[in-house]
Amino acid sequence: MMKSKFFSLNAKLALAVLAVGTMFTGCYDSENGDVNKPYVAPDPVYYVAGTVTDLETGEALAATVSVDGKTATAVGGNYSIKTTAGDNKTVTVTMAGYQDVTRTINIPTVGKGETYTAVVDVAMVKNPSELDVKVTLVSKTSDQVAKVMTPAEYPGLDLTADDVEAEFTRTFDVVKGYAIQGEISASPELTEYIEQFLGENVGEYGNLKYVKETRTISLAPWNCVKSVTWTYTVDTIVYSFETADETVTVTVKGVYSYQFGCEPQLNHNFTHSHGHGHGEDGNMNAGGGILTPEM
DSSP: OBOOSSOOOOSBOOBOOEEEEOOOOOOOOOSOOOTTSOOOOOOOEEEEEEEEEETTTOOBOOOEEEETTEEEEOBTTEEEEEEOOEEEEEEEEEOTTSOOEEEEEEEOOOOTTOEEEEEOOEEEOSSOOOOOOEEEEEEEEEEEEEEEEOTTTOGGGOOBOOSSOEEEEEEEEEEEOEEEESOOOBOHHHHHHHHHHHHHHTOOBSSOEEEEEEEEEEEOTTEEEEEEEEEEEEEEEEEEEEOSSOEEEEEEEEEEEEEEEEEEEEOTTOOOOTTOOOOGGGOTTTTTOOBOOBO
């Protein structure tokens, strides 16, 4: 029997959001203002983003990724493509010398001012297994895990608009990745097939991936940030792999998508530092803690 070369993560997938403030438009506090001034929040923004690696070596690949007729080349193995909401979207990943990968994803509609990112990580193979295997999706469940950040905990979010609408940018480290629950106990041939299947369908395993995401926070006149929220969709997927000689069940768990949104409030009677605040040593996460849902 052979253990998978992907090590398992048993306890927790740390969905940590660390933030460093960047430059933004000027603002100040005020007790007076026209709260009825017309304001339209920006339209939601949708992305397909992820990493492309070599399954055997873990090397980052400059593969070509396409979705909705838009194409991008992964830089350092990372790519991001703007798209639209909708079901049954086809994502293709190609690179000379590797087997093409095709994935189908669903992107739900989110509210104005929010962003939604569907994570499509792929670990590509040069020589696909020819083993005859019946693959069955036994079950798939999804949980929502939210990380809420407030100006009280993260001073870099003490943002407020005056008599005109304002936009601010902040850069966050978003954690993503998948892990096999337990070990793969199968013959070498079936283990190779399973790893190739999982690499194609959920990506590289065993390590949390940290990606920097810059988000725009839009505020109506005389509003400030009450909180911002990163909402992760965490999937648990169970597959069955069956050959003429053996049947193996494998469970994987990881981040399918993440969504960003801001909740504003009127800034009357609130005191902010004009958006210049930062956490300890410039880290907005200082003192705010880390969200670590059970995996």
